Amino acid sequence: MNWVQEILGKYNLGEEFRHQQILLLWDQVVGNQLRHLTRAARFAQGTLTIEVASPSIAQELSFLKERYITCLNDLTGESILREIRFIPGQFQRTLARKAAQLRAEEQDRAHALFSSLPDRHLRCSFEHLYLTHRQREETLQAAGGKHCPRCGVVFYASGSICPGCQFDEIEEPEGTD
Numbered sequence: 001m002n003w004v005q006e007i008l009g010k011y012n013l014g015e016e017f018r019h020q021q022i023l024l025l026w027d028q029v030v031g032n033q034l035r036h037l038t039r040a041a042r043f044a045q046g047t048l049t050i051e052v053a054s055p056s057i058a059q060e061l062s063f064l065k066e067r068y069i070t071c072l073n074d075l076t077g078e079s080i081l082r083e084i085r086f087i088p089g090q091f092q093r094t095l096a097r098k099a100a101q102l103r104a105e106e107q108d109r110a111h112a113l114f115s116s117l118p119d120r121h122l123r124c125s126f127e128h129l130y131l132t133h134r135q136r137e138e139t140l141q142a143a144g145g146k147h148c149p150r151c152g153v154v155f156y157a158s159g160s161i162c163p164g165c166q167f168d169e170i171e172e173p174e175g176t177d
Helices: 002-010 014-020 022-035 055-063 065-076 104-114 120-142 163-168
Strands: 038-044 047-052 083-088
Touching: 002 014, 014 022, 022 038, 022 047, 022 065, 022 163, 047 055, 055 065, 055 083, 065 083, 104 120
Parallel strands: 047 083
Antiparallel strands: 038 047
């Protein structure tokens, strides 16, 4: 590897090479599930551009942007990253899953959970929301999904905890809350 460093040094590319390694660190920082929905595209002038699978993913990740910046700068040992931009990218679509059929008991449970709401429209809306959520969970579990032991969300990815809890495992830098 010394010969690589020599060549980079000869052409004054050593610093640029170190800075571009931030592209390789992105997958490590976001974890298994999100690395399939994102791709580090380029790093220039302190800005990391990340391609994302959808606008909703871009919005969710933008809420965590500062944590990502801090984590990536810590991993590089330099404060080279100042901004992260999330842009639409091309990603392989997942296979459509057949929606699971809920048992009749789920209908009864939904009705019992929200029967105390006096407003009929509100009660029906919450019942529908609950049943939709339960159907999504059942569909994901039928496709190999599992419950996160920490937060309870059903997720479909490798690992024993969901991507959100995986991200929370990244140590916060000292002095921040």
